[in-house]
Amino acid sequence: xxxxxxxxxxxxxxxxxxxxxxxxxxxxxxxxxxxxxxxxxxxxxxxxxxxxxxxxxxxxxxxxxxxxxxxxxxxxxxxxxxxxxxxxxxxxxxxxxxxxxxxxxxxxxxxxxxxxxxxxxxxxxxxxxxxxxxxxxxxxxxxxxxxxxxxxxxxxxxxxxxxxxxxxxxxxxxxxxxxxxxxxxxxxxxxxxxxxxxxxxxxxxxxxxxxxxxxxxxxxxxxxxxxxxxxxxxxxxxxxxxxxxxxxxxxxxxxxxxxxxxxxxxxxxxxxxxxxxxxxxxxxxxxxxxxxxxxxxxxxxxxxxxxxxxxxxxxxxxxxxxxxxxxxxxxxxxxxxxxxxxxxxxxxxxxxxxxxxxxxxxxxxxxxxxxxxxxxxxxxxxxxxxxxxxxxxxxxxxxxxx
Numbered sequence: 001x002x003x004x005x006x007x008x009x010x011x012x013x014x015x016x017x018x019x020x021x022x023x024x025x026x027x028x029x030x031x032x033x034x035x036x037x038x039x040x041x042x043x044x045x046x047x048x049x050x051x052x053x054x055x056x057x058x059x060x061x062x063x064x065x066x067x068x069x070x071x072x073x074x075x076x077x078x079x080x081x082x083x084x085x086x087x088x089x090x091x092x093x094x095x096x097x098x099x100x101x102x103x104x105x106x107x108x109x110x111x112x113x114x115x116x117x118x119x120x121x122x123x124x125x126x127x128x129x130x131x132x133x134x135x136x137x138x139x140x141x142x143x144x145x146x147x148x149x150x151x152x153x154x155x156x157x158x159x160x161x162x163x164x165x166x167x168x169x170x171x172x173x174x175x176x177x178x179x180x181x182x183x184x185x186x187x188x189x190x191x192x193x194x195x196x197x198x199x200x201x202x203x204x205x206x207x208x209x210x211x212x213x214x215x216x217x218x219x220x221x222x223x224x225x226x227x228x229x230x231x232x233x234x235x236x237x238x239x240x241x242x243x244x245x246x247x248x249x250x251x252x253x254x255x256x257x258x259x260x261x262x263x264x265x266x267x268x269x270x271x272x273x274x275x276x277x278x279x280x281x282x283x284x285x286x287x288x289x290x291x292x293x294x295x296x297x298x299x300x301x302x303x304x305x306x307x308x309x310x311x312x313x314x315x316x317x318x319x320x321x322x323x324x325x326x327x328x329x330x331x332x333x334x335x336x337x338x339x340x341x342x343x344x345x346x347x348x349x350x351x352x353x354x355x356x357x358x359x360x361x362x363x364x365x366x367x368x369x370x371x372x373x374x375x376x377x378x379x380x381x382x383x384x385x386x387x388x389x390x391x392x393x394x395x396x397x398x399x400x401x402x
Contacts, residue, residue: 046072046257068245072253076260077228080218083197083263084210086230088237091256093249095193095213095227096121100129101243102189102209102229105236106157108134113151114160115142116372117168119191120361122160141372142172143302145180152184161207162191163200163310164303167319167356167380168373169294171303174310178206187236193217193347198270200311208233216347217316220262220269224255269349272385273316276351279388280381280395284320289399291323291377317346318381319356322402327376329402330355334379336401339386339394346382351391354380 049070052063063069073091081089092098099122103112114126116139126137138151142161159181163172178188189209190202196217202210212218214226229240244250274297281295296307297314307314322329333353334342340353344360354360357369357376364374383391 046253066253067248067250070253070256072256072260073251076256079260079263080197080212080214080228081230083266084192084203084230085197085201086203086210087232087234089228089230090237090240090244091214091251091259092227092229092244093251094225095191095211095215096125097249098211098213098227098229098240099125099191101240101247101249102158102211103130103135104243104247105239106135109155110135110157111153111155112137112158112160113148113156113186114139115162115165115170115172116140117165117170117374118160118162119166120356120363122162122191123361124363126160142177143170145173145176148177149180149184152181152186156184156186159186159188160191161188161202162194164194164296164307164315164317166194166317167361167378169296169301169303169317169319171296171301171306171310173306174200174202174205174207178208182206194315194317195311196266196270198266199274199313199315203230203232205310209236214259214262215345217270217273218262218266218347219255219259220265220348221258222345222348222350224258224262226251226255226259269385270313270316273383274313276385276388276391277316277318277381277383278314280383280391281318283392284318284395287396287399289323289402291321291325294319316383318383319378320381321375321379322377325375325377326402327357330377330379332402333398336398337394338397339390340381346380348382349385351384351386352382354382356380 049066051065052060054060063071077089077091092101112126114137140147140151142148159177161172163174174190181188188207189211190207192200192202192210193213193216208231210230212228214228215224219226231237278297281293281298284290285293285298295301295318296303334355337353340351343352344354346352356374356378361369361374
């Protein structure tokens with residue numbers, strides 16, 4: 001990240017946005033539940049109670065049944081709400097469960113406008129689960145605000161945003177689109193998984209809902225499955241808690257505890273993720289075998305100025321294509337790396353590499369992938385916190401094989 005005045009770090013070669021006036025994660029070190037207390041009171045915070053003793057019939061002491069709530073989850077929800085600067089945090093069994101709960105709160109004949117470049121699981125959920133239930137989605141390029149406005153109909157009730165997008169790393173202007181959506185009485189939901197609350201806070205930019213796959217950066221160690229939605233809306237919080245209670249998409253206390261633990265080091269990890277990614281993006285951008293490098297921190301990225309405006313750094317995700325767009329060569333690179341691990345997830349301390357066309361985005365039809373620019377040679381990197389030299393050498397070795 002740049003200095004507080006916005007001056008770039010000279011040894012990084014890519015100018016960084018201004019640092020936030022106050023880091024929400026720094027505040028977490030003082031406001032989140034004491035981890036010692038969590039360990040000492042193991043049976044309470046990471047315990048296994050399915051139900052809780054009541055004072056009298058219908059008079060519980062704060063929790064009655066763990067599908068509805070439990071102390072660990074409540075502590076996590078308060079923690080995540082603080083991170084996002086929100087009034088409410090609602091935890092789910094996964095990020096997809098959070099998306100599912102949002103869309104289930106709509107009604108048949110409602111219409112969604114979503115970005116055309118998004119996580120394959122979101123695409124599958126909207127197309128294959130909700131369209132048969134008469135909740136239709138239009139997928140548009142959200143880098144063009146006019147295209148978004150043109151897609152609104154009288155039935156549109158939800159605008160679904162990813163920024164940066166997965167896997168093409170496009171940027172979407174949250175503030176501009178929120179203004180347009182609200183003018184049409186449309187709720188704005190932002191998948192903030194890639195950026196995390198440390199780099200971007202959608203609610204402060206006008207969004208109504210901020211979703212996270214906490215499995216990724218918030219947990220940070222690839223050892224849990226959990227999702228969350230944060231909001232300032234009492235109405236939406238009530239709707240989402242009703243979905244948790246009624247459909248059972250509730251996380252277990254251990255996953256909640258692990259996520260709480262992960263938020264303690266979120267600020268430290270994100271600094272290293274971002275630092276490594278900035279330098280690797282520069283390296284890849286100068287490599288003769290590599291074609292298009294997609295990273296918001298590169299001045300050549302079409303969303304670079306927007307990233308400086310709405311993010312405090314550029315994140316740890318990179319995608320790139322080979323100069324000749326050869327899929328076999330792309331697969332060779334995946335086979336030749338040793339430090340990077342071939343896996344579908346992201347946001348953990350370890351660096352991961354994957355091939356979206358055959359892995360995370362295989363559920364999107366090939367013609368749709370090609371239409372939005374998701375080529376067969378596209379490779380996605382989740383840059384971890386290892387030594388930069390090790391990561392650089394690993395990629396250079398793999399690229400040399402093609």
